[in-house]
Amino acid sequence: MIGFIGAGSIGGAVITGLIKNGFDADQITVKGGRSNRAQLLEDQLGFKIVKKVKQLEDAEVIFIAVGANALDSVLSELKEIAADKLIVAFTGSASISVLKQGLGEVKVAHAIPNTPVKVGAGFTGITYSSDFTAADKKKVASIMGYTGQIVEVPEDQLGILGTVAGCSPAFLDVFIEALSDAGVKHGLNRQLAYEAAIGMAIGAGKLAKQSELNVSALKDEVTSPGGSTIKGVAALEENGFRNAVIKAVDAAEE
Ligand SMILES: NC(=O)c1ccc[n+]([C@@H]2O[C@H](COP(=O)([O-])OP(=O)(O)OC[C@H]3O[C@@H](n4cnc5c(N)ncnc54)[C@H](OP(=O)(O)O)[C@@H]3O)[C@@H](O)[C@H]2O)c1
Known part of the structure; x- marks a missing residue:
């Protein structure tokens, strides 16, 4: 099972790309925001929606796709359940140190997908925290692989990429x-x-x-x-x- 927090432009594009390219919608749970954006997407794609971050506790990998203004509150909610999970944030300001600061000693990654992920032709740059194992990276890459190409880069190159x-x-x-x-x-x-x-x-x-x-x-x-x-x-x-x-x-x- 994988989870998403936020299903706006980039969260929605990644979820769409996953499901349209063969990832099982039953394996995706989404915690949306205040509007009906997540619900509208669910109507088309059929994943599960939950109301609280802690309801993502069964997810092995959780993707954070909220804007910078919502990041702090999302991290403080996520901290309760994050311990054994892989956390991947798309939020521009979610550097590895910001994520570690917010979540404690949890395996985190910062990824920047582009909108062609929606049609399985995306290009995603990703930086992993140093505690990610090869198997952890493989797990994240195999999920994002449904949306296109994924390339690991040092964190100082993630912005320009x-x-x-x-x-x-x-x-x-x-x-x-x-x-x-x-x-x-x-x-x-x-x-x-x-x-x-x-x-x-x-x-x-x-x-x-x-x-x-x-x-x-x-x-x-x-x-x-x-x-x-x-x-x-x-x-x-x-x-x-x-x-x-x-x-x-x-x-x-x-
Ligand atoms: N757009 C891109 O091409 C792109 C690419 C790579 C990275 N990014 C980065 O990704 C981040 C999000 O960008 P975006 O363009 O996707 O923004 P967006 O369209 O505004 O989407 C953000 C979504 O987060 C949801 N949200 C806010 N607070 C939440 C919460 N507490 N729990 C669950 N969901 C919550 C909002 O839901 P409601 O609207 O329902 O409140 C909204 O749909 C930004 O930091 C951006 O820099 C964007």
């Missing part, structure tokens, strides 16, 4: 929207323009992942001398595309 993988779906959405605007400007209908831009993003990502070539070489492959693609690449550079992306990450990191 979370920005590169977690804020960038919104950056890519802006790129896709702009690309489809350009398609419409040049005569495509809106639906076809979106289909083409989204299909391209999925395909180019897959190719970049599966190819032996790095992305720079993949770009070189499709830029023939004097051709239209290199002219487009030059226009991107002229308009500061690369710098705009780096500045977007800088801004998100601040």
Whole structure:
């Protein structure tokens, strides 16, 4: 059994990704917040809902998916039942030391998933406390594996990894929207323009992942001398595309 405290944007996305990709809904218990968000999700997915944190006592692994403002009160409730469990927090401010301070000597991890977890194509960076055994890590990774890729990183890299993988779906959405605007400007209908831009993003990502070539070489492959693609690449550079992306990450990191 696994438990969730909070089923908002990221908690809901992870729960959805788990169940839609084969994790047994009967093995998931959720303690929601004050609104009916958890209940609405339960109506679609069929997990169990409880009203109090201590009702998660049968869970082997508990995921904390509340915002920073609710973390302290959640940790003080969770402390009563946390002793033999693995606790994984998605909350941005839930560093290993904050979690240990709130829960005592309990095995804790800080993870930053991104929203594609919802469709099983997520990327989650995770840092474990030093008392996590290899078997503990395997247990958490096998659960999160239903939602996509999970990568262990040192804690000082978790923030930037979370920005590169977690804020960038919104950056890519802006790129896709702009690309489809350009398609419409040049005569495509809106639906076809979106289909083409989204299909391209999925395909180019897959190719970049599966190819032996790095992305720079993949770009070189499709830029023939004097051709239209290199002219487009030059226009991107002229308009500061690369710098705009780096500045977007800088801004998100601040
Ligand atoms: N969104 C992302 O892509 C993302 C990715 C990685 C990490 N994070 C981090 O994850 C945290 C949550 O972000 P979010 O975007 O999911 O926020 P969110 O949509 O506001 O969800 C937080 C949820 O926590 C619930 N909650 C609050 N107090 C609770 C309590 N005492 N017991 C149980 N549930 C409680 C709230 O329920 P009610 O609304 O019903 O009160 C709400 O649905 C943040 O620290 C964020 O930085 C977010």
